[in-house]
Amino acid sequence: MLQTEQVYKVLDPRGQSTGVFEPASMAPRLDALDGKTVYLVDVGFGGGYEFLEEMTGWFSRNMPAVRTILRRKKGNMFLDDPNLWAEIKEKGHAVIFAVGG
């Protein structure tokens, strides 16, 4: 590149941050999981359901007092499933979403 002392003023090419998201606080945690119902929700990435099957097995072997419910989220990984969220709020005590990526 040619060496030159001439200076230039240039404009920033980047878009502006919008901050369009409203922050959300987390739900209270449980004291313990024994006797509780934990939903395991496959969000739709490949292999997620099979991974959660193994997690369900882990709970059966190691924490049999925990009731697990394995579910697939409706639609693909980018879609909402408000009916399932309502069901979990009504019938579950905790939820594990897996596996992203």
Added chain:
Amino acid sequence: MVTARFAEYVERDSRNHGMNLRFSFPPFPVVGMSQAVLRKYVEGNDPVTGKPLMQEVMDALTKPLTEQEKNAVRAPKPARQRMLTQDTEENLQRLFLENGWTDGLPIVLPTEERVAEMLTGTSHDPDEAVGLMTITTLQEKMAYTVEKVAINAVMAGARPEHLPVILAIASTQEPSMPSSTTSFARMVIVNGPIRDEIGMNAGVGALSPFNFANSAIGRAWTMMSINLADAKLGDTFMGSQGNNLNYNNMCCAENEEKSIWEPFHVQKGFKADESVVSLFRGWSVINSMGAANCRRPANEETAIMLGAFAGLRSAATLIMDPLVAKGLKDQGFGTKQDVARWLSEHVKMPAGQYWGADIIYSFIAPLARQGIEPYASWSKLPDDELVTPFHDPSQINIVIVGGETNPLWLTTDFLYTQSASVDKWRPKGGIRRDARPMRMPADDGCSDGTCGLPS
């Protein structure tokens, strides 16, 4: 839970959303692993923290919330200053390159004078909001104005005459490089009078680097995706291999003059004299590899090629030399839709092959489980029963591009996403051409009608 490969990505994403989610990270990848491997993942350690994975899950569900977790607050990012620091050309080229604001090649520095000149290419106010964009699906979108688009157009080497097309692309709010690990390709096709006004190439070599407008506009979409949609390698852009079509996005014009069929934008509801950009998204392009509608008709050859694709959403786009269209018409295909209909019925693959594709598993299997047809019925078929993955002819597109040096074509798995008007971005006095417009050598070998099939 998110695979370890995406640990930084999701933690940053949740911060951007003002949330402090508790993640646990099994090893990567999960897809394609046997149950035995997945069990080892579950019983093993989180590779990010080195701690037992299931203990982390227990802690995530039972450890009391911190004050920060109870009271999520999103720290607003300061607005970016309009001007960057003043420096020499060498230092500024380095600044842009090292910050990842380019495609790796030298840029035209967006000085105030150059951007002001670029803005003469439209009548719209520089501060007018054009849209919001992100290369990710759910992360914070970046806002951009007409001036921001002009800055990126300057960087791409474009001239003011190209700006209305570039603004039309920007107005779609679609980036050219989606974040996906799967490394998408994009294509932009231009229709209408603007093609000739700015000297676009729809003929010989339209998809090769022999035309200023095709090159500059395609590159500008990439620049906008980097700077306006926040594409950062390994940060927001996760394409495992990437896609070299990202450099130019197959930017070209449809050869309406040589086409025997309706222009693409007219198919989408625009008038023939309107200027329009149309966008496509997919992964794969197969050249017809010398198949010239001779030994085997183009429709049958295309059906064989489409068998290589998964058939996601029934989407396919054929980019045909005008001679292919003429040949198909001679075989009885009167319209683009006739070809699409034939392909929708004749491309077949075993159900086992269809459902065995990971992308079908991820996106179509959920539809089958919801009872949506034909997928619900297909999911019950034996593996060797044939299905028609490109069953919806409305999702099979044809664009005519090429210079009639041979009746060849490209078969792609591209999905048509949307079209946008170029005309709304034109300057009031007409397209702002340079006194002597910059044009590369053009091929005019067939302009006298001495080549090609009789029409």
